[in-house]
Amino acid sequence: MLLKTFAKGGIHPPEHKISSGKEIEKLPVPETVTIPVSQHIGAPSKVLVKRGDSVKTGQLIAESTGFVSANTHSSVTGTVVKIDSVTDTSGYRRPAVVVKTEDDQWVDGVDLSPELKKDFELNKDKIIQKILGAGIVGLGGATFPSHVKLSVPKGKKAEYLILNGVECEPYLTADHSLMLEKGEEILTGARILMKALEVDKCIIGIENNKPDAIAHLSNLSAGDDHISIQALKVKYPQGGEKQLVKALLDRSVPSGGLPIDVGVVVFNVGSVFAVYEAVQKNKPLIERVVTVTGKSVSKPSNLRVRIGTPVSALIDAAGGLPEDTGKVVSGGPMMGKALNSLDTPVMKGSSGLLIIPEKESRRDAVRACIRCTKCVSVCPMGLEPYLLMTEVQKEKYEMAEQDRVMDCIECGSCSYICPSNRPLLDYIRLGKVTVGKIIRSRK
Amino acid sequence: MSNVIIYTIISLSSLGILAAVVLYFIARKFYVYEDPRIDQVEEALPAANCGGCGFAGCRNFAEALVKSEEFGDLYCPVGGNDVMSSVAGILGRDSVEKDPLVAVVRCNGTPTHRPKTNVYDGAQSCTIASNLYTGESGCPFGCLGYGECVDACDFDAIHMNAETGLPEVVDDKCTACGACVTACPRNIIELRKKNKKDRKIYVSCINEEKGAVARKNCDVACIGCNKCVKVCPYDAITLNNNLAYIDAEKCKLCRKCVPECPTDAILEINFPLKKNRPPAQEKGVKEPVTDN
Numbered sequence: 031m032l033l034k035t036f037a038k039g040g041i042h043p044p045e046h047k048i049s050s051g052k053e054i055e056k057l058p059v060p061e062t063v064t065i066p067v068s069q070h071i072g073a074p075s076k077v078l079v080k081r082g083d084s085v086k087t088g089q090l091i092a093e094s095t096g097f098v099s100a101n102t103h104s105s106v107t108g109t110v111v112k113i114d115s116v117t118d119t120s121g122y123r124r125p126a127v128v129v130k131t132e133d134d135q136w137v138d139g140v141d142l143s144p145e146l147k148k149d150f151e152l153n154k155d156k157i158i159q160k161i162l163g164a165g166i167v168g169l170g171g172a173t174f175p176s177h178v179k180l181s182v183p184k185g186k187k188a189e190y191l192i193l194n195g196v197e198c199e200p201y202l203t204a205d206h207s208l209m210l211e212k213g214e215e216i217l218t219g220a221r222i223l224m225k226a227l228e229v230d231k232c233i234i235g236i237e238n239n240k241p242d243a244i245a246h247l248s249n250l251s252a253g254d255d256h257i258s259i260q261a262l263k264v265k266y267p268q269g270g271e272k273q274l275v276k277a278l279l280d281r282s283v284p285s286g287g288l289p290i291d292v293g294v295v296v297f298n299v300g301s302v303f304a305v306y307e308a309v310q311k312n313k314p315l316i317e318r319v320v321t322v323t324g325k326s327v328s329k330p331s332n333l334r335v336r337i338g339t340p341v342s343a344l345i346d347a348a349g350g351l352p353e354d355t356g357k358v359v360s361g362g363p364m365m366g367k368a369l370n371s372l373d374t375p376v377m378k379g380s381s382g383l384l385i386i387p388e389k390e391s392r393r394d395a396v397r398a399c400i401r402c403t404k405c406v407s408v409c410p411m412g413l414e415p416y417l418l419m420t421e422v423q424k425e426k427y428e429m430a431e432q433d434r435v436m437d438c439i440e441c442g443s444c445s446y447i448c449p450s451n452r453p454l455l456d457y458i459r460l461g462k463v464t465v466g467k468i469i470r471s472r473k
Numbered sequence: 474m475s476n477v478i479i480y481t482i483i484s485l486s487s488l489g490i491l492a493a494v495v496l497y498f499i500a501r502k503f504y505v506y507e508d509p510r511i512d513q514v515e516e517a518l519p520a521a522n523c524g525g526c527g528f529a530g531c532r533n534f535a536e537a538l539v540k541s542e543e544f545g546d547l548y549c550p551v552g553g554n555d556v557m558s559s560v561a562g563i564l565g566r567d568s569v570e571k572d573p574l575v576a577v578v579r580c581n582g583t584p585t586h587r588p589k590t591n592v593y594d595g596a597q598s599c600t601i602a603s604n605l606y607t608g609e610s611g612c613p614f615g616c617l618g619y620g621e622c623v624d625a626c627d628f629d630a631i632h633m634n635a636e637t638g639l640p641e642v643v644d645d646k647c648t649a650c651g652a653c654v655t656a657c658p659r660n661i662i663e664l665r666k667k668n669k670k671d672r673k674i675y676v677s678c679i680n681e682e683k684g685a686v687a688r689k690n691c692d693v694a695c696i697g698c699n700k701c702v703k704v705c706p707y708d709a710i711t712l713n714n715n716l717a718y719i720d721a722e723k724c725k726l727c728r729k730c731v732p733e734c735p736t737d738a739i740l741e742i743n744f745p746l747k748k749n750r751p752p753a754q755e756k757g758v759k760e761p762v763t764d765n
Contacts, residue, residue: 115686121606123613123682370591370606393594453596460601 033238033263036273039410040265041443043200043364045239049323049330050203054211056334057347059131063106063338064375065091066118066126070167071174072098079127083110088137088314091127094162100175101165105316105336106131119360119377121370129338141311148218150309157226157309164308166315169300170194170269171361173379176305179295180226188227189293192278193220193234193302195243196262196269199362202382204319205299207332209236209243212303213250219306220257227295232257234299235278237264266364267441271296273410285437300381320344320376324385326352335376342372344383356391359384364442397450405444405454411437415444415454422461427468435461510563511535517559518549523627525550525650544569551648573667574649576631576642580616580661581677581740583637587612587691603658611690614680616640616661625656644671666721673742674719674726681714688736695738701730
């Protein structure tokens with residue numbers, strides 16, 4: 031049988047899934063955590079605590095300030111030491127709550143028992159309320175608030191729920207290990223989301239480099255006609271939601287649109303597990319699975335960590351920082367961002383921590399464009415990266431807008447494939463920021 | 474045979490005359506009057522076409538000058554008062570006198586003052602690095618040092634100092650056209666009043682973070698301690714967002730604020746040395762305490 035994949039472009043970087051098959055280990059709660067106040071896309075949250083306050087695990091410490099915004103909860107029990115600006119994974123200093131931890135003590139009403147709870151009676155609105163309250167955002171890395179996705183705009187109807195278990199980034203295995211260990215929970219979460227969206231079809235897309243996860247979830251979902259597991263041909267960036275919708279349903283999301291425009295809502299499996307915990311166990315989003323990996327790492331692992339744990343604690347748990355480290359990247363090698371400090375806290379969107387040795391970390395010298403058009407052939411959005419880069423360099427932003435610079439999903443395929451090492455994505459990102467400003471100023 | 478030549482000459486000449494007559498009337502009909510003073514004014518302008526006046530080039534500026542009733546904000550920063558008074562002479566108007574300005578780089582974060590905490594190897598562009606993260610040091614306001622201001626300058630008046638990693642303005646060449654001010658993504662460069670002998674006193678920092686945070690990343694950051702504001706006899710210094718700013722119009726260059734500054738963030742340039750001044754490190758400066 032031919033496996034499905036998306037049509038345009040795509041690349042095949044070496045997979046290096048070193049930490050695959052490693053069990054998820056629970057990282058002990060660190061002495062202090064630094065919880066960034068805003069960990070999502072959208073309006074910044076408002077801080078509710080002040081210095082000297084004592085907080086419990088799961089207590090709301092910053093509330094959402096708009097529709098596209100999210101709550102933030104304390105991930106530990108302890109005292110608020112200060113509210114400071116701290117460099118987070120975005121590379122900029124933003125407000126964060128620093129908590130000195132004591133013995134873990136959860137807020138009331140949280141079910142901490144490990145038993146699986148499959149039945150639920152809540153209606154649609156209650157489910158969305160719970161997800162909103164738990165501060166769940168897209169855990170694949172984009173950190174888009176989940177309750178917004180579930181509130182389908184008027185005039186549009188969701189037909190399919192798609193669970194994203196693709197994990198197309200090289201090295202990362204957090205979603206893979208979660209699917210293996212928490213399969214039932216993910217399926218229950220999927221049923222909850224199907225109820226909230228009023229759909230009866232759910233497809234879980236998994237690349238076929240994870241045969242164990244495909245087999246495991248297929249076994250568990252056997253007998254349920256509404257949920258199907260679909261194996262996909264390995265190709266980067268299949269985890270992009272537009273690419274995944276194209277691969278699974280052969281529907282194209284229009285330029286500037288969202289999957290809901292073609293009747294689809296996409297959730298990362300990690301977010302679905304968080305939805306299960308929020309709805310069935312009343313547990314807010316205060317921890318996540320992070321892959322700590324790299325060729326030089328002595329003990330690559332998948333860790334369940336509290337949000338706000340410093341990155342250095344994760345590296346220590348994975349056998350310490352290797353001597354020849356050149357870069358520590360938050361996220362995967364393709365879309366991740368190098369960190370400028372090891373005190374950076376783990377955030378809701380941190381899917382992995384990749385340690386790159388010095389000799390692999392440097393970019394090679396930039397040479398002239400030789401018009402090979404490799405970047406055009408690999409672009410999954412059908413753009414012309416070499417052209418966009420030139421337009422941005424020459425400040426021809428109107429032309430860049432016409433050439434759909436805003437459609438770029440920043441997957442980095444163009445920069446990866448370029449034989450002249452041209453910083454294509456750097457300039458396209460700059461173009462997106464500037465063109466975005468121009469578009470907003472027109473309104 | 475000779476007839477053919479004669480007919481040809483006659484017919485072509487008459488065609489030519491006819492065309493000339495038609496063209497003459499058309500040219501009269503569609504004649505556009507152009508003020509001859511525009512050419513004269515353009516002659517008087519420096520022909521740098523730098524855009525410092527806000528117009529696309531010297532010709533556009535000359536048209537605007539001739540059309541305008543008063544000079545008002547129209548000013549050629551490159552030519553300065555001399556050029557503006559000769560333009561005023563051509564147009565028979567009152568000239569506007571403005572103090573000459575000069576570009577000032579408000580960051581003193583040399584590698585010794587502001588150690589690098591990481592290495593950036595992306596596209597060598599200030600705008601891209603500024604969009605990406607705080608920069609190679611921890612300061613999210615300071616100079617990134619990839620020289621976009623140097624590329625923007627048409628007058629060769631700003632250069633990168635390889636040792637300090639900061640741009641330096643050559644005061645004599647700077648025309649205050651403002652190209653570097655727009656080029657800098659962090660708004661570090663400011664146009665300030667040019668004083669006698671190129672003397673300057675300014676706060677060489679634009680960090681708006683709280684004192685402790687700013688100081689952690691850079692020795693010479695303004696920590697917003699308010700000392701200079703208190704000592705200034707002319708009310709020239711204001712403190713906003715943890716950052717002191719010296720108003721060049723009000724400043725009388727008395728230099729009282731300079732020794733007050735605990736972090737040496739206020740620079741005095743081209744002044745004769747004062748004797749017996751202890752350097753900041755010996756003054757027993759305490760780390761500022763911040764409150765949340």
